[in-house]
Structure formats: structure tokens, C-alpha cells
Amino acid sequence: MKDDNNNKLNPTHLNGVPKRAAEIAVEHNRDKVKAIEEEDRKENNRNKPNEEQYSLNDDRRVKVLSPGALVAKRFFRNRLAVTGMSVLVFMFIFSFLGGVVTPYGEKQIFYRNDITNKEYCSVVTNEEFRYMSNDPLFSGIAQAQAYLAISSDQEQYSYNDVTYDIEKLSDDLYVVSVGGKQVGLAYKDIVNSLSAEVSENDFGFVLAALSAYAKGESSFTANGKTYSLSDGDIKLNGEDVAYISRFIVRSAYPDVVLSKRFKTELQEALETGDEDFLFTEDDGEEYEYSLSYDAYRKSYSVKQGKETRVIDQYSPPGKDHWLGTDGNGMDMLTRLMYGGRVSLIIGFIVVFIESIIGVIFGGISGYFGGWIDNLIMRVVDIFYCIPSTPLLIILGAMMDAYNVDPKIRMLYLMLILGFLGWPGVARLVRGQILSLREQEFMTATEAGGIRISRRIFRHLIPNVIPQLIVTMTMGLGSTIIIEATLSFLGLGVRFPFASWGNIINDVNNTFVLTNYLFIWIPAGVCLLATVLAFNLVGDGLRDAFDPKMKR
């Protein structure tokens, strides 16, 4: 009674398994006996020439099934269980074959070309006087004095005993001369040279061009050549050689020299009010620039869209990546396949370990009884009391602190989970064996003088197997959940290995939770579907093994 009570918190007990242990066994044995009889009858049947001759009430007319086939038949009649089974088959194919079929590797990182906008240059409209000097007399302070004179509308000023005359050609153009000789210019419009034939620093040319521009003339002569001027474009023999404008283009980088063509095209774009501007460099590379006007600084900033190679993070599902890519630029679908492989393998190994230990200890305990039983059951009690989640978390944190290799870590994880899980199996096996060993067939084995180990493992344990299979199937589901939870907390399977849990781990980032559903929903659905399928199959198996439940 006492030990029975101890079972109360046993999860398998929750599902009401061990209760009818004795009945199941009886049923099972009856099935066995029947099966043997049927076998014999079949043998006889083969000798008969014509089967049609059986009379109506001859039970040889009835199709005979082995106990295994009966279980299978009952199982396949259960629609839910079959659904679960097909989900499992799909998951296995998905995880184990998927990894082979997919063109990508588990840890393959993808890159994409991204356009990043970088400040390239700025364009300012010139509002201040610039000065050009033709003579050492008009330098430095003389220019400053000229500015003062211009702003106070004087026509003459003197500096260093030299008298400078100022001739106003327009509001924006002043010519400074000393004794009739033109020594300098103060101007706002800027002459930009486009060809080698003219120079922006050629005083005579600039003076002629600007005066013509100020006066609105359509041609001017400088250095013996005649240039035509229209709308600020200066042409020599119909060819553009220079232009006049107020824009100043400044490069954001000291080492980048802006070509004249770039400046012209940029200016055209600005004048038409475009916001984007495409420019093809001389070497044929095309860049995209975005233009924006900053009213406060009265300048245009020009940003160059530069193609850079970046890790393809969180790219949405598409043709290349059916489920997108994750935060490390890895293909989500492939990660999901490998993750499933890891989750399933861990589940199977853990359940295998705990069943082996559990069956051995449970078998010994149940068969021998007495002090051995007492001892083992107290050990089981102790194991039951050790809080496993905190323990796993502490061990995980410790492995973190020591930077254990992810592969070895996975191994430890399996061992620890397996070692923590065996007491449940041991209890189940013991409970079953306690009732089985009182039955006649065990007395028969004893009378037959069979070895003890053979009696336990060949006669008792096989009778426990149906129960064990049910528990193991359900255990697989819960092990996968535990593993996923640990991985989710970052304490189980670690990067670079994928597991469904650590794929979902990304939702800890609220941005991913909100915007990148394709990252965590598929993994969660896989996890849910697999665990649910294991539970459904376990349920179905239980019903199939235990026909008493189905009336």
C-alpha cells in the first residue's frame, strides 16, 4: 500500500496507466495462448485441400490475427493516433532527409548586397564674395578692405599708401584696380572650367566671362578668342568649355576628387529639383545618389548609395530562402531541418538511457523485493525530490562559464537528462513486475528452473514492454520539450548547432517577436506538432495495448 501511495505524483500514473496492470497482463497472456492455438490450427488447415467446406459455425472461418497484429489493427483504427503517426513520419523525413536534400548547409552564412547611404558631398549656394587676385597688391588685407568698402558702397579705399579703385559691374561683381591696372576681382558667381583650354584661375578669362555674364551679353573675348555665353554656359566654337554658377560642391572626404562631369550633372539634377540622381563614373560603375536640402544650413547634402556586402540578416521568406534567414544570415528552413534532427536525436538517446537504467533497476527491485527493493525505491524517491529544472539551469550556467564546446555540451545534456529521468521508468517497471511475478507463468518458470536473470529479462520484462513503449513515446515528447526549454533559455544546445528551442530563442528580442514571425513561428509549430504527435501516438498505443478501455 505504502509504495503504491508513493506513486501518486508519478506522471504516468496521472494518465492512469499502472492501475490495471494485472488485467492487462492477463489479457496479454490469454492473447498469447490463443495465438499459439491459432498457429497450430493454421498448420492443420494447410493440409486441408478445400477451405470452402467449413461449416457455418466453424471458427476456422474466422481470420486469425497474432496479438501484435491485433494491437496494430486497433492502433490503426484510431484516427487521432494515425494522424499523429503521419505527423511523426513527416517530421522524421523532414529532419533526416531534409538535411540531405537541401542545397544549403547547417552553418552556411548568406550575404547580400546592401545599399548604404553615406554622406558623399555637399552643395552650397555661394552667398559670399570670393576674391581673385592678379597682382600681389591685392592680397589678404587688401581683399578684406575691399569687402568693407564694397559693403559701405565706397568707390575707393586706400591701404598701405595705395589707393584702390572699385568698379561696380553688378551687385555681385566688383573689379578692383590700382592706377588703372585691374588687380583683383570680388565675385559671387563662380566660373568652373570644363576643358583644359580654359582655366578657372585665368584672371583675364574669368574677368571677361563674369563681366559678360553680369551685363547679360551673349559673347565675350578673352585671350584672343571669342566665347559665346548663354545661361551661364560658356562655349568655344560650339563646345562647352566652362560654366558659371553659384553652386559650390564640396567633397565629404579629403581624398575624393569630384570630377567636373559629376559636378555638372549634379548641378543639373539640383536645378531640376530631382531627389535621386544616377551617375556613371568613368570606369562604368553606376552609383545612386540621394539629394536632400537642408534649409537651416542652406546646403544640399548628397549621399552616395554604396553597395556593400552584408550578412543577409532576417531576410523575409522568398524564392531562395523559403522561410527567410535568421539573425546570423543562415537559411531558416535548413536550420529547422537540422534543428529537428538534433531535437529528435536528443529525445531518443535520452529516453533510451533512462529506459535502460529504469528497466534494470525497476526489474531488480520488483523481482527481488525485500531490502533491495526498499533501497532502490528510496534512491528513486531521492531522485524524485531533486529539483531537475534548477539543477539543469545551474549546470547550464556552469558550462557557459567554462565555454564548453557545443558538441560536448550536447553530449552532457543527453547524459544529464537521461540520468535524471530514470526513476519514473523504474517505478513503472517495478509496479508492473510486482503484479506479474505473482502469476502462474512465473511460477512455471521457477518450476522450470530457469536462471533468474533469464526469468527477469526474458519473461517479466517482455510483459512490461507494452507499458514501457507507451511511457517512452510520451517521454519522448516531454524530453523534447525539456530540451527545447533549456535551449530556449540559452542553456541547452548552443550555436552553431540548431535546435528548435534555440531557434525560438530569438523571440527574446522584442523586435523579432513583433516583426519577424517567420523566424520563430515555424520552429514553434514544428515543436508543438512533434510533441503532440508523440502524445497522440502514445495515447493510441495505450488504447491499442489495453483493449479493455475501448468498449
Add this chain to the structure above:
Amino acid sequence: MRKYIVKRIFISVVILFFVAFIIYALMRCLPTSYIEQVARQRSMAPGSMSYEQWMERLAAQYNMDKGIVVGFFGWFWTFLKGDFGDSWKWTVPVIEKFNDVIWVSFIMGAISFFFELIIAIPLGVIAATKQNSKTDYIISVIALAGISFPTFFFASLLKLVFSVKLGWFDLFGLVGRNYNNLDAWGKVLDMAHHLVLPIITLVVISFGSLMRYTRTNMLEVLNADYIRTARAKGLSERKVIYHHAFRNTLIPIVTIVGGSRPGLFSGALITETLFGINGIGYVSYQSMVGGDIPFSMFYMVFLAVLTLLGNLLADILYAVVDPRVRIA
């Protein structure tokens, strides 16, 4: 009966002793450099005690300088005296921090337990009475889905739908931004508002097993001879189910439910962590990850005590509820 209880308590204490020993040994077996590493990290923090002081304190509480067995007895003795040491992470006595956070977890657990009961038991009864019908299938699948849902996935889904898309709840935390400006009633409402999602999570995750348990037991009872007798007497189906069957189903349910009640204090580690609720689960999680040995040890032993208490309670309830059970 009394003799039995005394005996059980005695066994429980012995088990607790061994569990505590294993936990203590585990902590001691954490490679010493790990403890030293944590102590060193702690001493780096501004205004912290020196490394020697940390180690000295640990040695005083946990007898780190003695052998494992001797050290364990010393520690067990201080533990029994109620001296649990000072938490490293929270820099207050362990018991004080524990007292701060346990009640949130308890309230959360109690409310979700209540909902669990009123959802699981009726559903279980319905599923059993309509065995193999469509209703039964649907209820069973829902219950199984609840069991199969990984907590973190379900919580994330809830967050996505109710916090992000609908904006009804905050993503994290137990109190809102405006908490301090609210009056007493407002504070309670604010907390309740923040507890809705965690409680839904807890209920959905855990009602399945109780429902299945109810269904299995109900089925068993419905197959019993006295139910056939009741039907043969010509009682209405209603009376048969709710008067005769259900009462008998209650026996195992009361046992298992009663036995799991100390678990209300254990906190919900994952749920609290996900929703950022400062209950015992979240705090202990932070302590464990942060290498806070005194707090983690206290929490683990505390959980062991709860489990033992639960088992004991279940056994006693079993005898109390079902008069047929005689305890030797």
C-alpha cells in the same frame, strides 16, 4: 493513522537529508574554480566586498574549507537552525528576498490553479460521459495540445497577439509605468491586469493533465458495477453521473490535487521569466544563472521540501478521503 504519519514524516526527513546532501555535494563539486570565479567577479563590482571576504563568508556558511561530509553536517545544522545565509546577487539575506517574491508566485499559482480546476474537471467529466464521441475527441485533443505546448512558445504567441497586435497588455513586468500614482485599489487592478497573460499561460499549459486524469478515472468509475446498478434502478442519467459516478471520481482527484498544492509555492520559472514577473521562479532563475550559490541552494532544498510535503499530503488525503483504504 498517527503512527503512519509519524513514520512517513520520519522517512521524508531521511530523504530530505539525502537530497540536501546531493545538492550540497553538487554545489561543492561545481569545479571550485567556478565558485572562485563567481566570487572574483562579484568582488570586481564597485563597492563590493573583497574576494577574500566573499570566500570567507561562503566558507563560514558552507564549510567550504572542510571535507564534503563534515562540511555537509555543519551546513545542514545551520540550515535547520534557519540560517540560510546572504544572497550574493541581491545582497540581502536569502530569506528576506524569498519573502519579497514568494507571494506574487503564490497568488499567480493559486489563481491559475482555481481556473485549472473549474476548466479541467467539468471537461474531463463531459469527455468521459460522451466517450468516443466527437466532443470527447475535441476535448482530448485540446487537452493534449495544452500538454504539448512548450510554455515559451505559447507565451510568445500570447504576447504577439495580445500585447503587440492588440495592445491590451504590457509585454513585461508586473506593474505598469503609472503604478506609483495609483491608489490602493488601482494598484491591485494594475497588477491583476499584468497577471492575465501569465495566468492564461499557466492554465493552458497545465489543465490538460488534470483533465485527462479526471477522464480516465471517470471512465473507470462509469464501468463499475454500482453504476450499472444505479442505471438498472432507473435513475436518470444526470443523477447517475453527478451523484454516483462523479463523487467516486473525486476520490483520486482530491488526492492528487491536494498532493500537488505545496507546488503553488514553487513558482513558475519559465512563465515568470518570460513575462518578467518578479516571483520566486524568475528571481531564482536569475540567481542560478548569476552564480548566486546561497540563493540557489536554498531554493533547491525548498523545492525538495515541497515535493516531499506534497507526497505526504497525497498519501494522507488518500486515506482520509477513501475510507476503504486502511493504512498500516
